[in-house]
Amino acid sequence: MKNKEAPGMSLIVKSVTRLTAGLILIYGIYIVFRGHIGPGGGFAGGVIIALSLVHLMLAFGKDVVLKRLDEARGIIISSLGALAFLILGIVGFLGFKAPFLKERFEHFSAGLIPIYDVVIGVLVSSGLFITFLALVLLTGKREKK
Amino acid sequence: MSLYFLCLILFCIGLYCVLRKRNIIKIIVGVGIIEYAVNLLLILIGYRQNGRAPISANDQEILNMVDPLPQAMVLTTIVIGLAVMVILVALALRIYEKHGTFDITKIRRLKG
Amino acid sequence: MEIHLILIFMICAALFAAETKDLISSLIALSVAGLGLCLAFLILKAPNLAITQLVVEIIYVIILIRATIDKDLPLVRDGRWLFNTVSAMLFAIVFLSFAYFALKEIPVFGQPLMRVSNEYVTSGLEKTGSANIVSAITLNFRSFDALAEAAVLFTAIIGVLAITRKTGKIDEK
Structure with missing residues (x-):
């Protein structure tokens, strides 16, 4: 923090980011979980979570974020989200004599809809973040040449 | 009727931008404008006069909701538009890296 | 208004x-x-x-x-800009004249056709338990829609990762 070669933007931006990035992340999770009772849903909440990571990365430089979520780990999380969507569809199909992607058991509030929302949120957030990361790393590699 | 016509004018501006401009980023902007016009036209068709949002509540009657089916379709359309836009930007960056320009008429002459 | x-x-x-x-x-x-x-x-x-x-x-x-x-380049304007403009205008005119006939079939603004979605609106809450009718449609009545949407987005992500890949493995040696 103190040395002059610290990557990223100025001290003001870093201080404000330290306050707001967590709030944006929590708001994204809130939007994901209220998709069945109000406006919101898995896609919008997932994009908000990805935007909080992008915000962190624009302020602090890419090394801070790359330590926690790099490309190899992000594509694994995103694939797990896509696979879980399919498995949730097959669960109702096999065990409960319902059509594919429907369910016959009664969950807490709205059947499988909140769980689908969470799964789509995982897929979208990690996928969009590694897409942004790939585009930025491509540009950085070209500038270095 | 005039609303639909204004929407189609917006579509035509996007079409002009795609056909006429030479910069690849301008072409991507034109694709975005076309996508906005189509989304807005689909939502305008499903609107009901003095309707309310398609979210159920206890104290209101059910039958004056706006049409929820175009909204579900447009939700899918926005996601597909984002996917198309990301792929286009990646292709444009690759073209810039290989040819050194965004101008689509210069790409032919440079040859690798 | x-x-x-x-x-x-x-x-x-x-x-x-x-x-x-x-x-x-x-x-x-x-x-x-x-x-x-x-x-x-x-x-x-x-x-x-x-x-x-x-x-x-x-x-x-x-x-x-x-x-x-950092790739801002000036707009070049040589060659056939008249031809390009005229052909773009021609496309717009053809499109608008077809749209004029198509707009007569579309329902009037403010009075939608609710032939399909009457069922969703009246029985959406007690069949799915979701108060938000739009997410009830995308995730329960028409779930294949959400499945295809997730498939398209996932394919786009894999496509971007494949396009922006750094080097092939043959170039290493």
């Missing part, structure tokens, strides 16, 4: 985005048109779409500005 004003505002923003010479201001004008679309969704009683459009708009602008941040 507000919808007319917002549409005219969006048309002005789109014209500016198409005609300005600076790439950064063109992108910002595109995002202004997107914010107008978000307002139009709010007035047309579609809050789900308003949230999604607002958020997607921000990620468009971030990705596009990051892509063009």
